[in-house]
Amino acid sequence: MAILEVQNLTKKFGGLIANQDVSMSVEKNSITAVIGPNGAGKTTFFNMITGVYQPTSGTILLESEKLNGLKPHVVSQRGIARTFQNIRLFNEMSVLENVMVGMHTRLKAGLIGILFNLPTIRKEEIASEIEAYQLLEYVGLADFLNEKACNLSYGAQRRLEIARALAVSPKVLLLDEPAAGMNPKETKELTHLIKRMRDEFNLTIILIEHDMKLVMEISEQIFVLDHGEKIAEGRPEDIRNHPKVIEAYLGSGAVHAG
């Protein structure tokens, strides 16, 4: 069953067409990759799904409900969380606080509760602290709870972003270049983490990634964008030797070169 349906999505920035008529159907509980050369339109595609940009035309459906026109925080409440290509953490806040920020959108006590320091707030706070700790343990950061986010290694910051995204209890998790800047050991651990998250949180995961080894190893389905258009889709074995994909990455002539 498809959890996310994207139909004929187009995004124009003035005269530049960043996405042109892109359609995708993503199965529930699957791991899907969106790949393509630099500037192909991958992040723009994520930005439309998450409400950062409104599409020029086309439709985005989550469990058959339209997401067009919704603000990013509402899209997040509907069940789509993401991480960013350029890590966006609260650098001066602790690791634990960064994850707790991710939870605030679904806390029930509300503004009145916070203003009047109601007991419900304290209860929620304790519960969210415990949950945040468990998420940090899950991504391997339990030893760094009180560390400032900016003091973490690059790979650890990427895992913290993942923990923060998980804190909103998403149905769909979008990862924008999760392995960027990671060493081979960290990338291997990330590969395991992505698979575990899908299985244990019953998640649907869509990732943009340039590390083809990672992509080929974990994706069940791959979509390829080039110059804003979808040029191929299929299983890793279909994509690996797809002439249009080889041409997009290596330039025209590569396919015929032998």
Ligand SMILES: Nc1ncnc2c1ncn2[C@@H]1O[C@H](COP(=O)(O)OP(=O)(O)OP(=O)(O)O)[C@@H](O)[C@H]1O
């Ligand atoms: N806000 C914007 N205003 C104008 N042009 C934009 C904007 N955002 C993206 N673009 C342009 O849209 C095109 C697609 O960019 P996008 O960042 O989506 O590509 P990408 O595939 O994610 O690239 P990369 O792999 O390098 O991150 C690029 O030409 C980019 O310059």
